[in-house]
Amino acid sequence: MPTRLTRRQALVLPAGVALGSLVGRSAMAAEPIKIGLVAALSGQSAKSGEGITRGITIAIDEINARGGLLGGRMLELVRRDDESNPAKGQTAARELIDKEGVAIIFGGIDSPVSLAIAPLMNTAKVPFMGVWAAATNITRNGANPNFVFRVSAVDVLVDRALIKHAMTSFSSKKPGLILVNNGWGESNLAGLTAAAEAAGIKLAAAEKFDDKDADMTPQLQRLREAGADTLILVGNAAPGAQVVKGLQRSAWTVPIVSHWGISGGRFPELAGSWAGKVHFVQTYSFFGSQNDVGKRVLAAMMAKYPDVKGPGDVTPPVGVANAYDAMQLTALALAKAGSTDGTKLREGFLGIESYQGLIKNYTKPFTDDNHDALNENDYVMVRYNGDQIEPITG
Amino acid sequence: MKAIFFVIAALLAAGVAATCLLAPGYYAYLMGTLATTALVGVGLNVLLGLAGEVSLGQGGFLALGAYGVGILTTKAGLNFWEALPLAVLLVAAISAVLSIPALRVTGPYLAMVTIAFGFIVESVSVEWQGLTGGASGLAGIPAPFGTGGTALLACALCVLALVLFYYFTRSPLGLAMQATAAAPAAARGIGISALPVRTAAFVLAAVAAGLAGGLQAALTGFIAPSSFPFSQSILFLLVVVLGGAGRTLGPLVGAAVVVLLPEFLASLAEYRLLVFGAGLLIVLWIAPDGIAGAIARLVMPQASVPHARPDIDLALAHIAGSSGSLVAEGVRVAFGGVVAVAGVDLTAPPGRVTSVIGPNGAGKTTLLNLVSGFQRPDTGKVHVGSADITGQPAYDAARAGLARTFQTAQPFGGLSVLDNVRLGLLRGAWRGEAPEALARALLALVGYTGSETRLAATLPHVDRRLVEIARALATKPAVLLLDEPAAGLDDADTAKLGSLLQRLARAGLAVVLVEHDMSLVMSISDEIVVLDAGRRIASGVPAAVRADPAVKAAYLGATTSIEPLAPRPAGAPLLDVRDLNAGYGPLGVLHQIGLRVGRGETIAVLGPNGAGKSTLMKALSGLIRPVEGAIGFGGVELARLPAHLVARAGLILVPEGRQVFPQLTVAENLRLGATRRGDFDNAEIEAMLERFPRLRPRLHTAAGLLSGGEQQMLAVARGLLARPDILLLDEPSLGLAPAVAAELFGQFTRLREEGMTLLIVDQMADHVLAIADRGYVISGGRVVAQGAPSQLRDAMLDDAYLGAHPAVVN
């Protein structure tokens, strides 16, 4: 008899849990509003997940200190690790929607993960907020109604900025591209090609690498032979570091301009002594004179996280800043919607008039045609100095 | 019980359906994942649980199925119901192609091929962007129903697969898979060709994984290369092993643990895999049959089903159906220059018992292998009836009407007794009838009286033999070959076996018996063929063979004029063996052996082939452990020591067959002999070369290149370099030319003079007795006589070696 019991338990329990949570959910009234986050919390991009977490947390702390939302309900962050794996991310998103009952899900650094989650969110009619992944078609996904919003860069716009920086800072005439071999790389290949064409320069060549590649010298060698005078790098921290190591090994002192993927991990440690040579894009810098929001956020960061001793320790700044502004915008949308219902929340986002934010002052950040709150005027170029990120001056 | 079972099953089904259709989508998704995981597990269970092969590439087939459905629906515009069968067909085709290289290899090599396949699929799905969407994957794959409905479909298919698996394990093909895994040689021996069976297992496993992949694609609506990481293939293996390989419900239990446990242990998220790994280790330690296996053993004792009295006439009619002689002409085979069988003729007519006898190493088993297709003869012809089976593989020989048993009984351990026999009835066919009544009748015919549902692996030795014979008879043979069927049987069982064989011969079978038990051979044989050193040296009726001087010489050594040395009085006791019982697993060989050796004595141990002499040597030297009884050795108790400590204690065995290290040089072999002592000196090698001058020119030659006599000298020299307190010599003259044997015994005489304590087992009884102070005769694993050499020689040796039971001399 014990067998039967065990077997039955094994199968009936989940059903029980499922039904129980159905009943349970309707019975809860003054419970917290859950904010989901599906991001890389482990692996080479773990720092990005940590940065986003910190940005959201600082914002949530402020909102909760003000008494919460929707009649005193507190906000609560529920995180899931996608391990930079789209399938894991998608499963995690399902779980957050159906089991945790989150009002919105924030996305992480990896465009492929966000691309996998977006259609699910549109089907489930729960808003998705991208705060890092930049692939153009995450927000421009053709769905109607579209539940995907973003407070982050858009590749087409970033790519223009990267080409522009290569031309102005390094007088580049023939940049070579080195891109990660996935959806994000594809998005940037299109964007960079268009941007170069618009700027009237030719690309030397485009090379691809896989995330786990340990040796980039063959690709670099080919770019060198193609006569590249600047490299434009699109990739995450670990392979990005291997690109720099490969350059160092072959003593090729070519300038490098990079998308911001490298700032999602321990790039300066992994890349070694040449890490500082890379110029890359961010949406915000905590160095220099700050607006009120910047001062407040920096102070809160330093108070909450012992490892943050100054502006250079807010790494990666893009994750913190985007996530902070996105969370504040979400709070406004929630207040406007007056409910955690997905469809109402979506309308809440579209109804936001203005918000005095960290990165900028947002005016009508989201419209029916544009779900991207940031644009090409919102980027800064930075580089590593040791572990710290500082703006490029001069 | 049955009613309760159905109620529970209905409740389960209702629970699953409710979860899929009523609960939030995530739970339906979880159910669907559980079902697809279990589905892959069911397929892998066919490969691992039934066919015994490991695959670490199931993730690759899963991915192929998923991409098949994904591509066909999103790119070719098919709907799910059209895409799924096509995708599964594609997987079947690809796995069949892969099986060509994969199934040429087994074990770790096969594991490597499947790993490689999984990685290739992953890389191709990244690279072939136009078709697969590259690393970003394919999104928007249509599902036949909503998430709940699709999950329910997956559950239904999973249940269907479990039911099919249950019946498949009992089907001819399923049984053949288990047989091939359990005892490959025996499976060939009843007509099962291994390659198609293994290919079927491989393809079935792949098809299940492909089906699961197609369902998963519809369930998630999105697939990417990262959905199918290598770790997933390990996970599938874990599902099967954890649940219990070969158990119908095993994959379901395993999948439930793997998929649901993390949900219950959400707080363990970080430690999830850690807990899995440790859990798997623990399951492997304490429940080798997996969770389902452990539970089944606890709550479902094997019930014996009562049945009608078997009709032995049915069995006799079955075996009387085919008839024909075995005729082998000039069969010869050589292994690397050593001629094992040198052109032997053998004719076994129907209705008669033809026995093949000869001393150890005469080539009897090799001859059996040659005529039954297990080895290919270099020259010669083999016919069964009118069919020429020369050089045919064993399964074809079996289908032509030749059945055999093995020296070590090889029942299919994981199958019931009845299924063992039913497989024989099928003769390797994948479909067909194997009536249980006939199988039962055959079991009754051979005298098996135990439970028919018992797993063959758990049978006692006698029953293993009987089941093996019943299985062989089930193939409806014209010729039945038996390789030492009486080994390990007691007198009563041997007598029963003898009358069974005679009865089978009377029923029209040509019975060929290779046997050491001379009383059995002499009492039931119609004709005896005697082999020595691969040649046929005599044949005829038992009385004639027994009287043949050539046969006597082959068994006892040429009775040249060896002057016996005078026995000496016993020295101080050195080795004292009392009540020693030992054997191999279920097979008890030695019974209550008592034996004493004094310091400086030379003791002979004699007895017929198969009496247990070598087993005794192995038991004394520690190669067989555990043993019961006491082995006192100069104050040290050896019975519990492993071999290397026995050697260190000073008891050194020169094993049967020399056992030199073939790729090491003679010098290195000698040097190893001195491992026991720390004070080896190269001068000692010189002393050995002086003792065995034939070794001197070969000192830096690989030992494997030495002649048999040189190898034996090397083995003795190696033993002596250990400076033993007692030297055990197991069959030192086996296979040596008489002159070389004489030279060797000359050395033993010298050692005797030097005061070395010697315990010698040898077939050349005259040689040994000539230098022995005392001797023991062993028969049937017992000491049947002991005493002075003259007494032993005169009283009973002839009888013990060539039949009839010896009188005990004391």
Place this chain on the structure above:
Amino acid sequence: MLATAIVSGLSLGSIYGLIALGFTLTFAVSGTVNFAQGSSVMLGAVLCHTLAVGMRWPMISAVPVALLACAIWGLVVERIAVRPFVARGTNSWLMATVALGIVLDNVAMVLFGKEPRALPSALADDPWVIGNVGIFPLQVLVPVVGLGLALLVHLGMHRTALGLKLRAAVENPDAARLMSIDVTMLIALTYAAAALLAGIGGILIAPLYNVAYDMGTLFGIKAFAVAILGGLTNPWGVVIAGLAYGLVEACATTWLGSGSTQIVTFTAVIAALALAPSGLFGGRAKVRV
């Protein structure tokens, strides 16, 4: 480009060979292998990082301590994941070693962290440049150490008393026992040596690549492929197979792109096994799985 490919190929290939040598040692004596050999690679690198970077030990003491730990790990693997199952006569050691590898990887994940880290080395900072081709000194050192260790293993096997015992145990374990050789202990020693070699491999490659809790898996699989190709029982076959594998891999990456590397190498593995089912150099494979 050819020069770059050869340098990369040889240095990675010698690492594969080194790790694969561990498979060879244990398989020859016991007919078993540690399927989680990759985890020992990781253990060496992670411990070296923890001691040298985390605790700021000098390399000269961090490396030996890390390697000692690897050797002890090898003993643990043999004792709890191999011996009990071999004694029982099953091949469950295969799954047991995989399980133990999962345990080790995840303990490392919890203690070491989930992010890849760099192991700085002076030998991988300042390249030697000849024309367009540059290499780090470590890249030259790696094949030298790899082949040197293979030679050392060879000499150890053929010039020492222990090696002689080992060869005896490989050829005939029972006869070796009769020579008072403790074969059980020898098997344990080969496991320690296998883990040690893997650890050395891990420490050698760590400065060139990164240190991560899951770094071992792919190395372990490639090394297993190399061991299989080399014939499992033939040490020099395995070393040559390692170099060949590394070169094919580097050439495929250079001329066909990194995406096709695994397609090329693993297809080659399958093809090679189809043509030579017991490996390219495996004269007498005694498969006991």
